[in-house]
Amino acid sequence: MSIRPIYLDSHATTPVDERVLAAMLPYFTQHFGNPSSNSHVYGWEAEAAVKQTRKILAEAINATPEEIVFTSGATEANNLAIKGVAEAYYQKGQHIITVATEHSAVIDPCNYLKTLGFEITILQVEKDGIINLNQLEKALRSDTILVSVMAANNEIGVLQPLAEIGELCRSQEIIFHTDAAQAIAKIPLDVQAMKIDLMSLTAHKVYGPKGIGALYVRRRNPRVQLAPQQHGGGHERGMRSGTLYTPQIVGFGKAVEIGLEEQKRESDRLTQLRDILWKQLSQLPGIHLNGHPTQRLPGNLNISVEKVDGSALLLGLQPVMAVSSGSACSSATTAPSHVLTALGHSEQLAYASVRFGIGRFNTQEEIDRVAEHFISTVQSLRKQATFV
Ligand SMILES: Cc1ncc(COP(=O)(O)O)c(C=O)c1O
Numbered sequence: 332m333s334i335r336p337i338y339l340d341s342h343a344t345t346p347v348d349e350r351v352l353a354a355m356l357p358y359f360t361q362h363f364g365n366p367s368s369n370s371h372v373y374g375w376e377a378e379a380a381v382k383q384t385r386k387i388l389a390e391a392i393n394a395t396p397e398e399i400v401f402t403s404g405a406t407e408a409n410n411l412a413i414k415g416v417a418e419a420y421y422q423k424g425q426h427i428i429t430v431a432t433e434h435s436a437v438i439d440p441c442n443y444l445k446t447l448g449f450e451i452t453i454l455q456v457e458k459d460g461i462i463n464l465n466q467l468e469k470a471l472r473s474d475t476i477l478v479s480v481m482a483a484n485n486e487i488g489v490l491q492p493l494a495e496i497g498e499l500c501r502s503q504e505i506i507f508h509t510d511a512a513q514a515i516a517k518i519p520l521d522v523q524a525m526k527i528d529l530m531s532l533t534a535h536k537v538y539g540p541k542g543i544g545a546l547y548v549r550r551r552n553p554r555v556q557l558a559p560q561q562h563g564g565g566h567e568r569g570m571r572s573g574t575l576y577t578p579q580i581v582g583f584g585k586a587v588e589i590g591l592e593e594q595k596r597e598s599d600r601l602t603q604l605r606d607i608l609w610k611q612l613s614q615l616p617g618i619h620l621n622g623h624p625t626q627r628l629p630g631n632l633n634i635s636v637e638k639v640d641g642s643a644l645l646l647g648l649q650p651v652m653a654v655s656s657g658s659a660c661s662s663a664t665t666a667p668s669h670v671l672t673a674l675g676h677s678e679q680l681a682y683a684s685v686r687f688g689i690g691r692f693n694t695q696e697e698i699d700r701v702a703e704h705f706i707s708t709v710q711s712l713r714k715q716a717t718f719v
């Protein structure tokens with residue numbers, strides 16, 4: 332087998348942990364029942380497994396199992412949260428607030444609602460990628476029905492001040508949604524302490540399978556109403572119809588369980604690897620760290636490099652490392668990342684940017700090899716450029 336590049340794109344997705352796969356396998360064949368079948372043991376087994384994941388997810392965020400609604404991922408959870416609130420609270424108001432650096436799975440549903448007559452306020456961020464709470468407070472209005480601010484950014488890893496945002500929203504009785512796709516099991520999350528009403532989750536960024544996620548929907552103090560966006564058999568208490576995908580749900584639960592058990596150790600290790608990588612790369616002149624230096628995900632490093640062409644840089648890195656210059660879904664477009672331009676970078680600098688997502692299976696040796704190749708690639712590109 333040919334040597335494959337070192338995988339450093341953990342924000343796009345992560346491999347399924349072997350322990351997760353082992354937990355899932357029996358649910359494809361032996362325990363294949365439909366969790367909604369309540370007249371026989373096949374259904375009961377599947378239902379018990381689904382219940383177990385609900386419990387794990389609920390405990391992970393300090394919610395109750397009845398507040399977890401399974402979806403196909405965070406994209407669907409975001410759509411259900413945003414469009415579901417818009418439809419259910421239409422009489423109360425039609426104003427929604429979100430942030431310029433959100434994932435397209437939040438921005439696009441908001442843009443869609445705009446075509447239906449909703450008013451969307453898009454908050455800008457500070458140079459470090461964090462929102463300004465005074466600006467948020469000023470943007471809140473009596474007809475604001477929803478504030479959607481992500482927990483951890485998928486490009487620059489920046490963590491938003493969830494507890495402060497929750498406090499502001501709760502004091503004015505406005506629903507607070509957070510997209511925690513990149514955050515679950517990586518940083519502490521607590522829907523009570525942070526006063527979060529809706530939270531989107533996904534399994535495939537924490538070594539679980541793709542195609543499974545969940546939306547936390549607050550049931551008490553206050554109870555959040557949601558208009559379903561998919562109608563059918565009335566699964567998930569009517570909020571999301573469709574037969575539950577038991578093996579994926581089992582994998583989701585196992586992945587989060589492992590993530591929580593290993594959170595502290597893993598986060599220390601990834602922070603250390605990330606800092607070592609930055610220490611080596613920052614020896615290059617004209618290199619910038621994007622996003623807040625410490626308020627960020629442990630495994631995230633996002634940098635911009637001066638005086639090199641972005642696509643030439645990625646091409647030069649490709650044989651040794653699998654990295655990206657932005658989010659996975661937008662890696663096919665040549666436009667500069669909307670997240671980096673929101674930080675106030677010039678378009679040219681935003682182009683020559685690299686996102687490193689260090690994960691559970693990366694080693695110190697890999698990081699050293701990556702740093703070495705990165706530095707020599709930049710140096711040789713710069714040398715070539717001087718002869719053009
Ligand atoms: C912040 C954020 N939100 C939403 C998503 C979409 O999640 P999913 O792939 O589960 O639909 C992603 C994945 O890239 C993400 O990083």
Ligand code: FES
Nearest residue numbers: 343658659660661
């Ligand atoms: S998978 Fe993250 S941007 Fe699409």
